[in-house]
Amino acid sequence: MKKTARIASVAAVIALGLSACGSRDDESSTADESSTPTASATTSAAAQQYPDFKACMVSDSGGFDDKSFNQTSKAGLDNAVSQYGMQEADVESTDPSQFADNINEMVSQGCNSITTVGFLLGDATEAAAKKNPDIDFSIVDFAYEKAPANLKGLTFNTGEPSYLAGYVAAAKSETGVVGTFGGLNIPTVTIFMTGFYEGVQKYNEDNGTDVQVIGWDPAKPKAGSFTNDFENKTIGQTTAEEMIKQGADVIFPVAGPAGLGGLQAAQDNDVKAIWVDTDGCVSAAEYCDVLLTSVMKGMDVAVQQAILDGAEGDFSNDVYVGTLANNGVGLAPFSDDVDAELQAKVEELKQQIIDGTIKVG
Numbered sequence: 001m002k003k004t005a006r007i008a009s010v011a012a013v014i015a016l017g018l019s020a021c022g023s024r025d026d027e028s029s030t031a032d033e034s035s036t037p038t039a040s041a042t043t044s045a046a047a048q049q050y051p052d053f054k055a056c057m058v059s060d061s062g063g064f065d066d067k068s069f070n071q072t073s074k075a076g077l078d079n080a081v082s083q084y085g086m087q088e089a090d091v092e093s094t095d096p097s098q099f100a101d102n103i104n105e106m107v108s109q110g111c112n113s114i115t116t117v118g119f120l121l122g123d124a125t126e127a128a129a130k131k132n133p134d135i136d137f138s139i140v141d142f143a144y145e146k147a148p149a150n151l152k153g154l155t156f157n158t159g160e161p162s163y164l165a166g167y168v169a170a171a172k173s174e175t176g177v178v179g180t181f182g183g184l185n186i187p188t189v190t191i192f193m194t195g196f197y198e199g200v201q202k203y204n205e206d207n208g209t210d211v212q213v214i215g216w217d218p219a220k221p222k223a224g225s226f227t228n229d230f231e232n233k234t235i236g237q238t239t240a241e242e243m244i245k246q247g248a249d250v251i252f253p254v255a256g257p258a259g260l261g262g263l264q265a266a267q268d269n270d271v272k273a274i275w276v277d278t279d280g281c282v283s284a285a286e287y288c289d290v291l292l293t294s295v296m297k298g299m300d301v302a303v304q305q306a307i308l309d310g311a312e313g314d315f316s317n318d319v320y321v322g323t324l325a326n327n328g329v330g331l332a333p334f335s336d337d338v339d340a341e342l343q344a345k346v347e348e349l350k351q352q353i354i355d356g357t358i359k360v361g
Helices: 003-018 069-084 097-107 119-131 158-172 186-206 232-246 256-269 286-288 299-311 342-356
Strands: 054-058 087-091 113-117 137-139 151-156 177-183 212-214 248-255 272-279 291-297 320-322 329-332
Touching: 054 069, 054 097, 054 248, 054 299, 069 087, 069 113, 069 299, 069 329, 087 097, 097 119, 113 119, 113 299, 119 151, 119 186, 119 342, 151 158, 158 177, 158 248, 158 272, 158 291, 158 329, 177 186, 177 232, 177 329, 186 248, 186 342, 212 329, 232 256, 248 256, 256 286, 256 320, 286 329, 286 342, 299 320
Parallel strands: 054 087, 054 113, 113 137, 137 151, 151 320, 177 212, 177 248, 248 272, 272 291
Antiparallel strands: 291 329
16 A cells, blocks of 8 residues: 555544534544544555564553543554554553653564654653664654654644634633643643634634633743643642632643543533543543533554554654644534534634644744
């Protein structure tokens, strides 16, 4: 199968789940995975088999059940293994101090492809790639100025769909205050928050309003709200509750499992929220009732494609960037709270971002 054909297949599949239009129906929390970004890169029953190829993964400290980026990335590995008859190995990290050792463990197990998940694994992944030039390495949420030939960055311009999410949040706010917080003050977190902030400003510009964003101002990054933790749900809940006390009635947590505490706070206080990385109505269905939408990254499809490229001998260190234009990022289906008029406006803004009329970030 030629690479151009595979990429077209990826775009066609992921577009189903990354559309910025279409309300979520009552069964969306249990939607068939084939209509979401967890769909696999190819649906061919005659997919080439690679039984001697071993695909492996190392998680960030959130683990593979984080209902967010580790879990979605792991789905890409699992899809590759099941569809192409590959061997598999993985290891979960519980602390950043384990990253290098966990990668080396995958090396020792004879992996042909190793995917690491998360910005914080950048240095350890690069070091391992340089020491093991015969292994293909991919890393989610990191890119290098000059990567080794066997190391590929899988990145996502989540600022674009976050801009759309910010516009929706501002439109749905009744108090005129929305809030966002992150796990750490790192680029892969703040890109969401900046896009969200700018989307709110666009709503104000269009409608002559003054919806305020608490928790983040790109002009004052040191004053942003961060839990400094991606695992502690209690910290996330406390952070969101403080924002709600300040009047926020839409919460946008960008903190992995800690962000689930933000959804809990929204649910407890009868306010709305927007999830990140994957469709929260699928990954965290217990909070679907408070979600307006989710900002999604097609990490699973990008991971699966990188693994398949390695098996087929097409692997390169060219950085992958998921955008609205290539359907690598987008919004999950909206809740019924987002009416058709607002959905149409979001679609208009999406097209303006794609054609360059609107610059995000």
